[in-house]
Amino acid sequence: GAVVSQHPSWVICKSGTSVKIECRSLDFQATTMFWYRQFPKQSLMLMATSNEGSKATYEQGVEKDKFLINHASLTLSTLTVTSAHPEDSSFYICSARGAAYEQYFGPGTRLTVT
Amino acid sequence: QKEVEQDPGPLSVPEGAIVSLNCTYSNSAFQYFMWYRQYSRKGPELLMYTYSSGNKEDGRFTAQVDKSSKYISLFIRDSQPSDSATYLCAMNERGTGKLIFGQGTTLQVKP
Numbered sequence: 001g002a003v004v005s006q007h008p009s010w011v012i013c014k015s016g017t018s019v020k021i022e023c024r025s026l027d028f029q030a031t032t033m034f035w036y037r038q039f040p041k042q043s044l045m046l047m048a049t050s051n052e053g054s055k056a057t058y059e060q061g062v063e064k065d066k067f068l069i070n071h072a073s074l075t076l077s078t079l080t081v082t083s084a085h086p087e088d089s090s091f092y093i094c095s096a097r098g099a100a101y102e103q104y105f106g107p108g109t110r111l112t113v114t
Numbered sequence: 115q116k117e118v119e120q121d122p123g124p125l126s127v128p129e130g131a132i133v134s135l136n137c138t139y140s141n142s143a144f145q146y147f148m149w150y151r152q153y154s155r156k157g158p159e160l161l162m163y164t165y166s167s168g169n170k171e172d173g174r175f176t177a178q179v180d181k182s183s184k185y186i187s188l189f190i191r192d193s194q195p196s197d198s199a200t201y202l203c204a205m206n207e208r209g210t211g212k213l214i215f216g217q218g219t220t221l222q223v224k225p
Binding site for chain 1: 146148150155156157158159160163165202204206208211212213215216217218
């Protein structure tokens with residue numbers, strides 16, 4: 001149990017375009033989901049906390065107008081990177097909070113902006 | 115000082131060895147402790163989760179928490195080449211969802 005999926009697993013887009021990443025909890029309902037970013041050989045950096053039916057809470061330094069998060073249902077959260085630039089190229093990972101305070105992570109999405 | 119300290123390694127051991135991975139933390143409010151395994155270009159996989167001091171065992175893995183010393187460990191018995199990965203400790207406070215991660219320790223198990 002406790003499986004989280006992400007789609008797509010990798011995406012290449014042109015500078016200035018937008019890209020949407022989906023995060024789904026497959027076998028449990030998640031009122032809270034999280035979005036992380038990870039650079040090579042570094043630990044995970046929390047971008048935002050997403051609560052179902054309410055606005056996401058962004059970490060300091062994360063542009064909320066650039067990284068749009070929607071958590072419309074108990075099993076789906078989306079991250080849209082708007083007007084993407086090459087510096088947005090990274091590994092994006094979502095997680096869903098379990099019954100207690102543990103988190104289950106998706107497989108990640110590798111974004112390359114050309 | 116970081117809230118969670120973890121030696122990044124790399125740690126290299128022969129197959130079959132017992133591996134000890136450790137984290138220290140400074141926030142006494144942390145109550146939930148997790149160990150994740152992350153393979154290259156993959157999301158972290160939850161290995162162990164505990165919220166009390168003492169030991170918790172699951173197969174070849176044992177998680178140990180010492181709240182008085184603010185020290186947690188993960189032991190891997192009979193290590194296998196497939197255990198080669200980065201291991202992340204993570205913890206959080208009751209009432210908050212955010213996890214605080216260690217830097218991760220890179221482990222290589224040589225056949």
